Amino acid sequence: MADVLLTIKDLKIEGRAGDDWLPIIKGVDLTLHRGEVLGLIGESGAGKSTLGLAAMGFARDGCRISGGEIDFDGIDLRRASEGKKRALRGRRIAYVAQSAAASFNPAHKLIDQYSEVPVLGGMARSKAEEEAKTLYRKMQLPEPDEIGFRYPHQVSGGQLQRAMTAMAMANHPDLIIFDEPTTALDVTTQIEVLAAIRDIVRDYNTAAIYITHDLAVVAQMADRIKILLRGEQVEEADTRTMLAAPKAEYTKSLWAVRSFARPVAPPPQDAPLVSVRNVRAAYGKVDILHDVSFDIHAGRTLAVVGESGSGKSTVARVITGLLPPREGEVVFDGETLPADYRSRTRDQLRQCQMIYQMADTALNPKLRLRELIGRPAYMYLGLRGRALDARIRELLALIELEPDKYIDRLPSELSGGQKQRIGIARALAAEPRLIICDEVTSALDQIVQEGILKLLDRLQRELNLAYMFITHDLSTVRAIADEVVVMQKGRVVEKGPKPEMFAPPHEPYTELLLSSVPEMDPDWLSQLLDARAGKT
């Protein structure tokens, strides 16, 4: 075709590891036409972002482009001078980063950051501001005339992501690289951003490379999909073909990943293990939780669902005693727990353990696994010497890591999924009856998520554990929950057994949450938006 915009041939990129250079991208080809949206899919570490940046002729510090060709509209980006590449970036090729909150400069107002490149290019400041407001309006930002004059910390994450897309649009570029632009957002916010991005890319006939690990998202956005695995291309096809008839085994495994679901359990007959009763809690003067009540039963999983800021994690802090509530109480196995963890007995503390979202930051990087896992066993159960060693090995075996191989490793020598398993083993070491899982799978790739969910499920059956599973991911809820609590703005809006929650009728907010989870159908977003527009 004549209107090819970007051609990448046999691209190789290496990253520095000590004195060696290790391959990150191992010979990838890519062709992009004007106005076309290419979805780039893969797990983290597959090289998606590296490839996206290479399309701008850019390699991060510690990386180098070591082979192949990059041709952007007749310009050889491998041989072009830095000055020539700079002249393209921000003008003809723009970039939208994963976390807009981190990628906007905290020291400058949004509109100043928008205007920077246009003004350097010779546009009058007032004209740049006018254009910014037009784009903010197009991106459906609230108060488009004023929002630009705020600093990044004054604007919400979803709005920042749209403001960043507007900034990328500033010079009507030919190509935009979207690097996981909605991954950090709640499902309900994600819809708005996806719709805004899709419309503006169509209106301006901009070509885009849309990088994500979420298949359902890319199905809405892309004309074609390309799949990467460890720096190599697996397959490429137009979106509908790819969704309907994936060829490669790896692609099929990606498509099948959401298959895990546990059988529906009969309603519980026993008394609840934990009862949260009429809890009102506050940070400072502001009430965060209003009259929150729910039960958790032994051997069952309660999923607490809601957007960020809905109070999910605050409930966990109340149960663990980190945040004593203003009113209400937490009853554990028939007795009321002291509100403050400092007043609880060691045995009360032992019974309730936590697993955290970021295994990276939740594990002390200086301690070996032996100490990380052994410490609660030593502290709560008084194990030492040979008995402690045997227990640590038993726990490692329980989380499916070979004890002899792993017991003396540091967290930095583990993968993300393995680190999360260590977080699980550490919680288990205290022999708790309740484990609070705070977004434990949201930082992980789908295949790794699947493994963690299966492990948690097995452990629950073997040890009769109660789980409180905090998440914003409804597909995880579908997979693992027995009961569901939906929270919004610090209140419980709906609660009940899972089958009821996923079958209509719903509370309006639950309905909104459920309908916002992207589906694989490429027409899903359009139909949803039409349906919502029809209703209002």
Added chain:
Amino acid sequence: MHAVVVMILQRLALGVLTLFVVSLVIFGATELLPGDLASSLLGQSATPETVAALRRQMGLDQPAPVRYWAWLTGVLQGDFGVSLATRRPISDMLAARLGNTVFLALYAAAIAVPLSLILGVLAALWRNSLFDRIANAGALSAISFPEFFVAYILIFLLAQSGFFPSMVRLNPTMSLGDKLYVTFLPALTLTLVVTAHMMRMTRAAIINLMASPYIEMARLKGLSPLRIVLRHALPNALAPIINVIALNLAYLITGVVVVEVVFVYPGLGQLMVDSVSKRDIAVVQAIALIFASAYVLLNLTADVLSTLTNPRLMRRK
């Protein structure tokens, strides 16, 4: 802006409290000094009666809390008392000296602050280049030599050849140009001593930010390296830089005794050392309090300025 005013008032109140504690420490420390002013003034031949009489006359026979109270109330009214050695009012002795010290400190700061900022920014911009290495090595050498050594090297290079005077003779009628000329060598010495610290903090604070996502974003917007450093990194690096500058300014006011001695510069530091050796406790106390105030004020200024540079603290959600 209201929040800032409240913050300044709070910090001022804290500063006053700090100074109060410092005044206690100063007074307590001078109490611990061995020896007695009256006997040292009168010499070895003095009889116990005359020493006692002099002590009574100077108020030294009063209990310490009473003398502290009298001293504190005097200081609050701007009266530091009378020098025990020269019998002159201390306020008069201090006024000229303080002016000289502040003049020299400002002079050195006016050279050192812009110099170290520019060197630091350039070193960060051309990280690991030859320029970076030379600037770092030079600054570190200057800070590693003792101050008097730097001073003598400068005298050897610039005063022996007759360009600048090696001794500073100030008189009130001098024009500003003359004053700048005769104090050039001590100012240059101090510049060499304080530049390294500020330059390296500027460089480190900027480089520390160069890995952040918004710097990568700036690079992907096609901005030039200089613009990235000046407009995107520097504004976010100001807080640590301002604090280091404040500490160095405080040092310029309080820590320059050696340089004053070498250049025979009539500043506060010299007066303090003289007073200690003469056991003129009243003067020592007064100067120590001035030094403490300088530290408190400069740190207060640094805190306020760092807050002003951070929109996240200035404008709440």
